Amino acid sequence: MSSTAFFLVLASVFLHAGWNFISKKSVPSLAFYCLSCGTAALVWLLPFLFSEFKCHLMPPEFWLLLAFSVGFEILYVGGLAYSYRIGDISMVYPLVRALPLLLTAAVTSIFALGERQLGPLALLGMLIVFTGCLCLPLHKFSDFKLSAYLNPLIFLILLAAIGVTGYTVLDSIAMQRITAIYGKKSIMLSMSYLFFIEAGISIGALVLLLFNRNERLELKRLLCTHSLNPMITGICSSGAYVLILLSMNYVSNVSYIQAFRQLSLPIGVMAGVLILKEPFTKPKFIGTLLIVVGLVLVALFP
Numbered sequence: 001m002s003s004t005a006f007f008l009v010l011a012s013v014f015l016h017a018g019w020n021f022i023s024k025k026s027v028p029s030l031a032f033y034c035l036s037c038g039t040a041a042l043v044w045l046l047p048f049l050f051s052e053f054k055c056h057l058m059p060p061e062f063w064l065l066l067a068f069s070v071g072f073e074i075l076y077v078g079g080l081a082y083s084y085r086i087g088d089i090s091m092v093y094p095l096v097r098a099l100p101l102l103l104t105a106a107v108t109s110i111f112a113l114g115e116r117q118l119g120p121l122a123l124l125g126m127l128i129v130f131t132g133c134l135c136l137p138l139h140k141f142s143d144f145k146l147s148a149y150l151n152p153l154i155f156l157i158l159l160a161a162i163g164v165t166g167y168t169v170l171d172s173i174a175m176q177r178i179t180a181i182y183g184k185k186s187i188m189l190s191m192s193y194l195f196f197i198e199a200g201i202s203i204g205a206l207v208l209l210l211f212n213r214n215e216r217l218e219l220k221r222l223l224c225t226h227s228l229n230p231m232i233t234g235i236c237s238s239g240a241y242v243l244i245l246l247s248m249n250y251v252s253n254v255s256y257i258q259a260f261r262q263l264s265l266p267i268g269v270m271a272g273v274l275i276l277k278e279p280f281t282k283p284k285f286i287g288t289l290l291i292v293v294g295l296v297l298v299a300l301f302p
Helices: 003-025 030-050 060-086 089-110 120-135 152-182 187-209 213-224 229-250 254-274 282-300
Strands: none
Touching (some): 003 060, 030 213, 030 229, 060 089, 152 187, 187 213, 187 229, 254 282
């Protein structure tokens, strides 16, 4: 990995952990992510306008993929918002990052979406990730029993993880369609696609919050107080992604980027422990460590 790629990915790592930290600290909601994704959509609007993306060239199948992806994205931000309301970032963040890896592997295997079978080291990495996920919700290892996982927080985290899994698979298929239609891979085309995704999330979240009085009041509060946190979150999340796209031009193997990105996990966990004074139990420490090791194995030996 070149020094340019190193610093681009490092900046992306801090931005990704940072926007999640800001979300947690802000006690997020659908209204929060409505404004956040609306900001991100504005960030991607200019690249879309100057790209070669043409709406009339895209088949109905593409727009169907986009619509379902937006639905999963809304499930993700909703699950994430309410998870952060009742749970520690030092537990929620690693689980929401790690569980989709296991779920995505299951989905791609069941529906034969992958081009090749996972290698033994990747499978070992997933087993390590799964073990780490089992550790995180525990206060102490003697609490290991089914009741420790049957609670609203785990349900919300699973909703967020299912959302990530759904949009990851659908976005992958949609980007393949874009590449096939335009005959190339392009950062500008990727940004154009993200414009539709972020705009769709913002509009979808807005429609949903109109049916929820508390969410309407929260939106009004955020607008009246001129809170910058949703906007900062949107810019950071967008910035983190575009930095990853740029870094891909400076590496010989994209797996190195995927492995290095896992640094955001311990950064997010330590931010919760050191800044928000969340408890840092032995299961949480070991679970986070196992998840990072497992994700790195999967990234380097796919």
